[in-house]
Amino acid sequence: MNSEIVAIDDWNVPHKKSDGVRNRKDYLERLLKTERNMKDDAEPLVSWGFHHYFHGELTRQDLDLISKDRPILIIHRSFHEFIMNSRALSLFNITEDDLNHLSKEEKKFASLEEGHFSERGLIAVMPKVMKYLAAPQRLITGLQITENYFQENGITLIANPGSMYNPSIQKVKNYVFGDEDTPFKSLFIPSALYMLEHTDISNLLKTTEDHLSWGEGKVGFLPKHIKLFTDGAMYSQNMVLRDGYLDGHQGAWLMENDIFREAFKLYWDAGYQIHVHQNGDSGLDRLLDVLDENMKRNPREDHRTTVVHFGYSAFDQIDRMKKLGVIVSANPYYVSVLSDLYSREGVGYERSQQMVRLGDVDRAKIILSLHSDMPMAPASPLVLMHAAINRINYAHEVAGPNQRISALTALKGVTLNSAYVLGIENDYGSISPGKYANLTVLSDNPLSIDPLKIDKINVEATIVEGRPFK
């Protein structure tokens, strides 16, 4: 929330409002206008929200046309792609040397010529860009805005599965979110993907446990929780699909299969709850196969292996998920903003209408919860509930009516079952004697209001451990 938002959907963040733009002409006009309105000529323009399926291909050359003098960094909606103009590449000092260690396959995701870096190609240049993006003052300002935004949306506790392996950034987070006056507790979960950039697998468990001392005050790390990754980002269409894409492009794996399997086994045997980022049905197959093997080899009860995001899946996978005992943490907002477009581009109607198939999950009695993965969706539990209950997309149609869930299931998805995903359901998630006094005060009852009006309910206040915030 610390950069210029030019996205496909509307964003109402404190002190900043941005209307969505959904075609190339409007996008480039907005970017140009933003650049021209900046007062300091040397200040880099950082903009988040670009989406190639709406805004067309964007290259270093396009951005040079907007400005040759000002560094411009475009962060894709997915956060898995960065595009830079020539001035930004020189500011961040990104050269061929940064890409030399990449494999031939990985090099496909990094183009200095086009100023475009995604997935593994992005991870290669990320440290250099981060020096600017995560500069303390910039980060502090952004986190403070974010803190208010979370509270205004009724949030009383957050978690961040897959946090960066960077102690100095964590210190800044502790500084902003750790003090007594922060209106929520923060629980972080380390990411094996990031740690493996710095350490090898033999040190992975030790490195993971080291995180436990990183939190301060209201910020902590959840013991025995880890985040792993299968396939790529939803907004970039880098998920890996069983039947591929209509236009023939390929998805991407975020963790190579052998590393994923090895890491999964390591954490499984150490008794961890494993949260696995997944977006395509092939990504889900990979997860279920590995889980199946580990259950046979070393059966565990109540392991709560979590499918995270749950973009595309196949109906036949639901039964297997149930039998293996996985739980689902879904982003239902994908349906709102992408199901119409992806019905026409890349994936096709049938699969896209059934994306985030929560109706099937609920009928199979698999525990499901909802998340925003902010900024992949607004961190508004009411907006997430609205998306999961109604499934109305940009064509103003109901995408896959059979996959809608009830208001009660959706409310549990942002309270009790959200606590369950974090293993804290005995202390949070319902109004029960002995639990922490965390409450959200609303203008209307989400269980009885017209479902189409759920996202219009006002959050009047929050109460966190007995203390009111407004």
Next chain:
Amino acid sequence: MKNFIFVIALISFNVFSLCSNDRILVAKELVTLDDLYQDANAVYIKGNKFHSIGSKEDLIKKFPNIPVDHLYKDSVIVPGFIEHHVTSTASCNNNEF
């Protein structure tokens, strides 16, 4: 002297009560998501935890010394929202998957 101590104790007690968050919070509707307390409209918050849940009348009768907070008597109270997956630095447009 005894009276003096009693007055001081009383004042301290009241100051202590004012400082603490202990109260019976009354709502128009209370959605507990706990099957044992489906028809409640009030909750007694003691310290940082929920102590008891029930109807406003019952709780006041059971805990006559606890202040009653009517600030949200026209509102609907649900369990505090838990957003279990945000990327806090990405949310301020830095990066994190």
